[in-house]
Amino acid sequence: MDADFFVAWIEEAARSVRDRKDELTRLDAAIGDADHGSNLDRGFTEAVKALGDRRPGTPGAVLALVGNTLIRKVGGASGPLYGTAFREAGKALGEAPEVSAGDLAGALAAGVDAVRRLGSAAEGDKTMVDALAPAAEALAEAVRAAPESPGAAVAEGRGPAGALEAAAAAALKGAQATIPMQARKGRASYLGPRSVGHQDPGAASAALIVRALCTVAAR
């Protein structure tokens, strides 16, 4: 996977966020402040623009630019959190012009760790971590199960695309699992028990973003 692949991912994520913008905002209206959809839409739109302007040459540079753009353009809680996640993921990919599924798994793990640290959030707190962490684990697991042999693995559905499918499914499951949780981080925590019964908007957007990765890999 090269820089173009990662650019394509961000473009796909941007499309998907735009398509689901109102739904994300609606989720945020229920237990937050009704801006998550516009926040991410603004951020990913700017990220795509920045990528088009600067055309970074490596996967690491792509993610770094995305992370910085999100930090510079989103604001709110999700801006620094997603921004830092992309920046740390980019850092993990180093300066290689091509990366493997294993590298990607490592990058995703690094990104999730960054969110955990910055937001002091653990799984079960009803945040984006609840979608991102299982996705990172599923990806690492799939990669461990099918070590790098692109041809065969892809044929069996366990290559990058198959592994990413597992990650996307895990993210979605994780996002849905936030519904019964009581929030302990972010704005939703102010609601106490009244936060139960609603999906966390950040977990929902995280599932979309991981799904976009899988969509692009399956092309």
Add this chain to the structure above:
Amino acid sequence: MDADFFVAWIEEAARSVRDRKDELTRLDAAIGDADHGSNLDRGFTEAVKALGDRRPGTPGAVLALVGNTLIRKVGGASGPLYGTAFREAGKALGEAPEVSAGDLAGALAAGVDAVRRLGSAAEGDKTMVDALAPAAEALAEAVRAAPESPGAAVAEGRGPAGALEAAAAAALKGAQATIPMQARKGRASYLGPRSVGHQDPGAASAALIVRALCTVAAR
């Protein structure tokens, strides 16, 4: 008709205004500021209280007290207008302990004239004058047609009660005739052509007050 008759009139008017308070307010909401019902209710309630406290001994004194109370308690346009009408009507009755239907007709005419002067309003301007003026004329007319011979006149239905019935009917007709008018005085005039199609609240309350006179006379 003595002071008690006039006190009974005001009590009946107060009851009637209270009963129709919401309707008067609704009429005022359509082309004014939605306070005519509460204004008159407050005023007549206070007038009844003042009459109870002070028990004036002549018809003229009753009306003067009512007028002063309305001026002191109502505010708005209707306070000074109705207040002055009652004061001038009271003045016209002088200090006589008993007054005739003819005296009453003269008093009503004096009251209407006072409203006309104070409000610079003519018939057709869509104000209380459009109910009061025809009532005063009808009363004067009925009295002219059946000069003071209480027994006979009452039997024919043309005594005080009959004459007052004519006045009340004229007031109601006058009030309803304000519906198609375009207002030229008061708040409703701000609406220009949009004031057409609504009954003037002051004309409606005037019809109630004249009707109360008739109700009491018919007892």
Add this chain to the structure above:
Amino acid sequence: MKKLINGAGSVVTDALRGIAAAHPGLRVDPENRIVLRASGPRPGKVALVSGGGSGHEPLHGGFVGYGMLDAACPGEVFTSPVPDQVIEASTAAHGGAGVLHVVKNYTGDVLNFRMAAELCAEEGLEVASVLVDDDVAVLDSLHTAGRRGTGATVFVEKIAGALAETGAPLAEVARVAREVNARSRSFGVALSACTAPAAGKPTFELSEAEVELGIGIHGEPGRSRSAMRGARELAGAAVEAIDEDQPVSGDVLVMLNGMGGTPLIELYVAFAEVAGHLADRGARVVRSLVGNYVTSLDMQGFSVTVCHLTDELTRLWDAPVETPALRWGR
């Protein structure tokens, strides 16, 4: 429409208690319903007295204080005060140099203040009156009660109040008050109707797609209903109506006034557009107010008031003022 009140019957008295508790610079007499300066009348100074229905807060009680009003008399919601209040206020505020009544042009206000002025005169109190009638939405013809008094009231009270503070005689204070009124024009737009506590429901119904143009400050409908548009177009409609009546030019004082239910962020959006439209017409906004000054309960919407300044008016506008709602220079 929910209201933060104890009951429709006590809202004016309850609010007066709040005003008394909030502003030690005021002396509130809830019994007689008058609001005075705590410092009492200043001998030799013309006293400014104003009043009108409640529901327009901070008008008028919020403008009592140094450099502005000496007394205010709030009536029931949207109902002009009774003469007794005006007489009481005038007597209490009188500093021996006469009293100026600032009266908004509504039949009720005019009649009640006139009666009060006559009775004051009988008592030997010198009273002059100035009528504020700045609302261009009302055709000023023999076929109406004349123009309504709205936003310009704030300008009249501020500027005449500043002149009174200098010890100017009654005739002079009345002269400048009339001049401010003559040089001011207003126009209002409603996005929603207001709900009077006693009525319990909105005075008119507006769909999501409509606005009322040319509304007053008592919940009455406007001159016309029109399609809802953006802030730029609505501001344009207001500026155009004003400009048609009194062409805007030169240095102007502008108030972008909220009707009570519109948040400040939106008022700033509208003010930017008003300033733009005025500049397009060659006028220069040299002084301004943006906020809720002459409200109509919880109505959503705004009004624009433009006053053509002279050097004297600018100087008096800039003079110190210390009231709950307007304060600078001290």
Add this chain to the structure above:
Amino acid sequence: MKKLINGAGSVVTDALRGIAAAHPGLRVDPENRIVLRASGPRPGKVALVSGGGSGHEPLHGGFVGYGMLDAACPGEVFTSPVPDQVIEASTAAHGGAGVLHVVKNYTGDVLNFRMAAELCAEEGLEVASVLVDDDVAVLDSLHTAGRRGTGATVFVEKIAGALAETGAPLAEVARVAREVNARSRSFGVALSACTAPAAGKPTFELSEAEVELGIGIHGEPGRSRSAMRGARELAGAAVEAIDEDQPVSGDVLVMLNGMGGTPLIELYVAFAEVAGHLADRGARVVRSLVGNYVTSLDMQGFSVTVCHLTDELTRLWDAPVETPALRWGR
């Protein structure tokens, strides 16, 4: 819900243009979205910088000026500003004596200000931060993001701003800011939800018979829903919640804050009740603010903030201030 705007996308920039047009004492940079004092940084004075999502006007831009903030950075509606804005504002406001960031305790504000502070520090700018977290409706436990910052922000900015104006060093200014926060508690009540322009509909639904108790300033629902009651009872609920957390006593500064859609007459009614409840508990309201200071777009409702004063805090509260939304003494 109609809005007086040109479009959801431009509301913050459009409002900033209005703020710029209305307040010559401010320098507004709509590009970078920062609001500064027109007079520029004062050498040797600690600079106060605050910011947060838009939709809370006059917070924060309306508190920029002598005796209060040096700069404000408004984010999108209800969205904390980005680090670039904070860095830009801090750099522009810096007078060589360090910068105090006044940060309301929300994850977004905390993270963005923290990132900005780190980057400022890397550039050699001395930055201290004070976190405002006064809202007693939120349980302050490990199971939440901690208490929200609401009304006390105004007190912190005013009082710390007054101290900064005296030339006090950064540590001192930060100390007094933290003290004000520690001595302040707030509680809010909503009669209706607000509508964010981008969302287009209310964030929650409330029937005519219900209120939300313990709401924040971002349209989020409160801790609980309860039956609609009169102003006296609702004010009582707010005072009680505050008193339970930090018993009210002695001399207090009280803000009766409107959420944006509630008219002033109702805020005065509520303030009278708050003052009464506080008196019943033995506290004395010696300073107060009644009006729209920390709003939540067009939400109807109010919040109460109580600050336990010390002589120092009272003196600093009384010190001159000259901002669009708070002005006295000059």
